[in-house]
Amino acid sequence: MLELQGIAVSPGVAVGKALVFDREGYSIDRCLISKEETASEWQRLVTAVERAHRALADRGEKTSASWGADLGGIFTAQQQLLVDPHIRSEMDHLIRDNLYSAEYAVSEVFAKYAAAFRKASSSFLAERAADVRDVERTLLEALTGKPAQTLKSLMNEAIVVSHDLTPGETASFDPEKVLAICTEAGGPGGHTAIVARGMEIPAVVGVGNFLHNIRSGDEVIIDGHLGRIFVSPDQATLDRYRERRMARASIVSQLSELKDFPATTTDGVRVELMANVEFPNEAQASLTRGADGVGLYRTEFLYLGHDTEPSEEDHYLAYLKVLKDMQGRPVVIRTLDLGADKMGQTRPIEPENNPFLGLRSIRLSLRNPSLFRVQVRAILRAACAGDCRIMFPMVTTLDEFRSAKFLLRSVTEDLVSEGVRVPSSLQVGMMVEVPAAVLMLDRFIEEIDFVSIGTNDLTQYTLAVDRSNDSVADLYQACDPAVLRLIQRTQQITSEHGKSTSVCGEMSNNPAYALLLVGMGIRTLSLAPSAIPVIKKAIRSVTLGQCEAMAWRALRLGTAREVDAFLMNQLAGLVPEIVLQA
Amino acid sequence: MEPTHTEVVSRDLTVQNPEGLHLRPAGKLARLATEYNCSLELERCGQVADCRSMISLMTLGASQGSVLTLRASGPDADSAVEAIARLFESRFDEL
Structure with missing residues (x-):
């Protein structure tokens, strides 16, 4: 058994056979042709180049439609590589003078450049080797008429193991067949990571060199929670993971039967379960999980991992897709939450000492009105396609909320004067993530339509804990009584004014905490689509009275540890069948 | 009759976009x-690339801050140099 540690970038556990996706190993016949065949061989290559050109154009369009024009642009550049005069004349030389077959010539020339790039000292050039191989594969496919080793049409389930994966490859995976992804290269912010999370494929990246220790068909375990990989695991490890996976699978299949039932307590109290989504494509997936709407549409993906600022049209198309896919269900779009750990292209001039207390989120947007207006225009233009709501993140002071609303009003007026249809009324809310906003909520409440509590940041700011800092991460507890009191106060003030509070942090993904929140009066939870079934099951197993009793007791405890132990114990008593999940 | 001597227009250009002279x-x-019809080559530290060949441009490995020498000769050399300089200055339209 070989045990390896990488970076966990997409959660989940998979046990299965490895498929080593090794582009270097693309095997083609190294065959020579006769002198008389050179003209027809060259013509065969020219036709294949044309076909490959169309294939890349097609891939570019599809990728633009699903993941944005910036990713699509990669394939436009790849098209240019296909018609490169140097590559062309080198292939011409190999066919006419060395009597290489077209396939042989293609692989020879592209392999030469890919190898040169890989050896280059600059990392940006090394990463381009993947693009050269992408073009080579497309051209070979066009020549031979049969797909190269591709994962689009996998017959059997497999765990894909590779040095690295190109954006094109990752986006083309069939999540039904690709059980997990594991790469030697890559980091948490890479395309593989972002796409794998969006597609709910467990993934571990950045493992380091290990491909020489694994062959296709080897048994592998990928633990996307802990970032661990086992190659040819021993029986005990295998049994441990199989057991966990089976228990999980049986719960998942039971839970999926609840898809079309509402999240209602046994005594008839309805709780709305909304989805947190990052990519436009996840809207569809959240409906499959039985979501009542999108409670938090994060819009940062448009900025992250791209070289250029997204245009108004990029924003607009993404929002339009989500609103249409949700078919009239509410969609809450959160304006840009960049800064601190998530940076787009707009980087601060000076590095900040305390980025989480720095120019981030709504502060960054208000400081860059030209960037902010582009997004707000796109939201307003798309808004008529469904039940669209807008919310501003990390609002700390009333001034900030008023400035954001002022900008919203001025953009609305611009659009109306341009003759663009905008909704006659649009619900505008704020995220409660800073204790100051909770303390001042009685003053905010007249000016806002709804509140969404972001428990991740609220916990961090209340407890003064940077959760990305290993030395204090154990102090980060969303169930800390101080955090619970802030949630309680927020809920009381909004309900007194007939407005709604939802909770959209990671806290909602935990069934015990979800029941606590229901007991505290919260009726809308927004959570990861994958967590919707288990939370629905928990809610459908209890009465409101039981939740309220839990909340009454929890709010009287003194420490996070006591609260957590109490809640876990309660969950085990009330909904024992899902405790394994937690 | 072909001119016996063609003047070479040359200009130093700095790569300004953060990603360097990469794929796009x-x-x-x-x-x-x-x-353009003129000959166009780009030189970095003695290595010369043909501007019409994307692969040879990428092989220069020019990252942000690299200074490249553009050389053009032929009938439309001046306008070609102008256009290419503008493309560098606009950071290849990538921020």
């Missing part, structure tokens, strides 16, 4: 170069 910028430059 090289593609844009190669496409632009095909619109």
